[in-house]
Amino acid sequence: MREDGRQVAGEAGALGGRLHALRLEPAGVTLDVRAGESVLEAAARAAWHMPSSCRNGTCRACLCRLLTGELVYRVEWPGLSVQEKQDGWMLACVALPVSDVVVEQVAASPAPASAVRRPARGF
Numbered sequence: 001m002r003e004d005g006r007q008v009a010g011e012a013g014a015l016g017g018r019l020h021a022l023r024l025e026p027a028g029v030t031l032d033v034r035a036g037e038s039v040l041e042a043a044a045r046a047a048w049h050m051p052s053s054c055r056n057g058t059c060r061a062c063l064c065r066l067l068t069g070e071l072v073y074r075v076e077w078p079g080l081s082v083q084e085k086q087d088g089w090m091l092a093c094v095a096l097p098v099s100d101v102v103v104e105q106v107a108a109s110p111a112p113a114s115a116v117r118r119p120a121r122g123f
């Protein structure tokens, strides 16, 4: 466990409740990943835009590279070849980090303010 209360990859052993760090390159930002969140969902929650379309692992719009770390996929066979997986390609919409990860997505950028959902004010 880190001083800030977050768990470091490998301490908890399962996805439940654990946070991982997602570093987006070349932007150089580090985001938190919540349990059960895909790379794409974690980026969106942190107001970072990454290319996407189907969000179910078939269209490949979210194709990017895993530079370090480990993933599991939300779907049994995401739209990647074995060779692409071995070469580090991944689909951010269905890729769930199970360790701290570094992901290369040159098209990642801060989401425009108009695209960021803000909580309701309650009135």
Ligand code: FES
Residues within 6 Å of the ligand: 051, 052, 053, 054, 055, 056, 057, 058, 059, 060, 061, 062, 063, 079, 091, 092, 093, 094
């Ligand atoms: S958004 Fe279509 S495969 Fe990820």
